[in-house]
Amino acid sequence: MNDYRNDHTENLVRDALAAEADRAPDPQPVLAALAGGRRRRLPTMAVVVTAAAAVAIAVAAVVVPRALQDSATPPADQAPPAAPTEQDVLLVGDDGTGRADAxxxxxxxxxxxxxxxxxxxxxxxxxxxxxxxxxSAVAATAGPEGLVDAVAGLTGVTADHYLILPMDGFGPISEAAGGVPVCLRQATSDPTTGASFPAGDQTVAGADALAFLRQRMNLDQGDLDRVVRHQAFLSGLVERLAAGEVDLAALLRTVADEATLDPGWNLLDAADQLARVRPDRVRFGTIPLEPGYDAMLVADPERVRVFVESVFGDAVRGDSGGAPPPAKGVGCVD
Structure with a gap:
């Protein structure tokens, strides 16, 4: 499966570059980057997805879908992308032990x-x-499919697909993207990890990006503030890609090294779908919660389902159905 995916990815990029002609990057550094990457890892029962993996596929979307739209005839050995449909995708960050951090x-x-x-x-x-x-423990206990089912039981939404990347993949992806813009309301530090960030706008990459995403010490709401940082990082990465200043060769190599799609999601269809996303059309929200016992959080499925339905339904167009509307973008965070 990995050999097929890598070969298929290279073929997609090669065909896209040929169709793009003068508008596309030189194919040699892109193909060399792909050829030099490690084989992609297949998901195991203990491995689940990260939000940053969505961006990894969006990278391919920068080149591939536009070329296919411009090409009158798709290559003989590959089908054109399916007609786009609404998709629900589960994005989870694995901490390396099978537990989900994001x-x-x-x-x-x-x-x-x-x-x-x-x-x-x-x-x-x-x-x-x-x-x-x-x-966080569901995937390690019941596998990725168990996590999909657990999320569906809570939210009422069964994910069509999931995307996979270990948490330590955030560093390489942020570096390949040339850094990710984020904003902090105040200076902060984490004595556990040694992370230290000034207030205001800044760009994080590599170890700093990973520290930004993992920090929860010295944050007023601890892990809940860290959740908002995950949203801020994803928002900044989408903006970075949309700006068109990313080194595609470097980012594509990182994709080949780190990212894995679930077997049911065709790469071409995923790229075509994600290429349509625009930074000013992305909304973020966090499910309603109550404190529980033993540091657990309690979420009433009925309230959660109303909230998720409003966010996934008409909320992006201004009608939240009575639920708190999701934030447009993220802005500065704690």
Whole structure:
């Protein structure tokens, strides 16, 4: 499967570059970058997805879909992208031990709107055959499919697909993107990790990007503030890609090294769908929560479903259905 994906990715980029002619980057550095990358890892039962992986596929979308739209006849050995449809995608960051550090459910519309709802890792959920678990532990206990089911039971939305990347992939991806713009309301530091950030606008990359995403010490709401940082990072990465200043060769190599799609999502269809997303059409929200026992968080499924339905439905167009509207973009965070 990995060999097929890598070969298919290279073929897509090669065909796209040929169709783009003068408008596309020189194919040699792009193909050399892809050829020099490691084989992509297949997901195991303990590996789940990260929000940054969505951006990895969006990178391919910068080149491939536009070329296909401009090409009168698709290559003989590959089907044109399917007609775009609304998609729900599960995005989760694995900490390297099978536990989920970041969990997001994204809804992609066909017109470039996207809505992203965060589910904090300490939310308690019931999993058939395993009792009550933290959401972060579901994938390690019941596999990625169990996590998809748990999220569906809480939100009422069953993800069509998921995207996979370990948390430490944030660093390489941020570097390949030339850094990710974020903004902090005040200076902050984390004595556990040694992370230190000034107030105001700044660009994070590599180890700093990973520290930004992992910090929860010295934040007023701890892990909940970290959830908002995940949203801010994803928002900044989308803006960075939309600016058209990213080194595609470097980023494509990182994709080949780090990213894995679930087997049910064709790369070409994913790229075509994600290419439509625009920074000014992305909304973010976090499910309503209550404090629980043993540092767990409690989420009432009925309230969560109303909120998610409003965010994934008409909220992106201004009608939140009575629920708090999601933020447009993220802006400065704690």
């Amino acid at each position: 969990i997001m459910l994204a809804h992609l519309d066909v017109d470039g709107h996207a809505s992203v709802v965060s589910l904090p890792r300490d939310v308690e959920v019931r999993v058939d055959g395993h009792g009550t678990l933290r959401l």
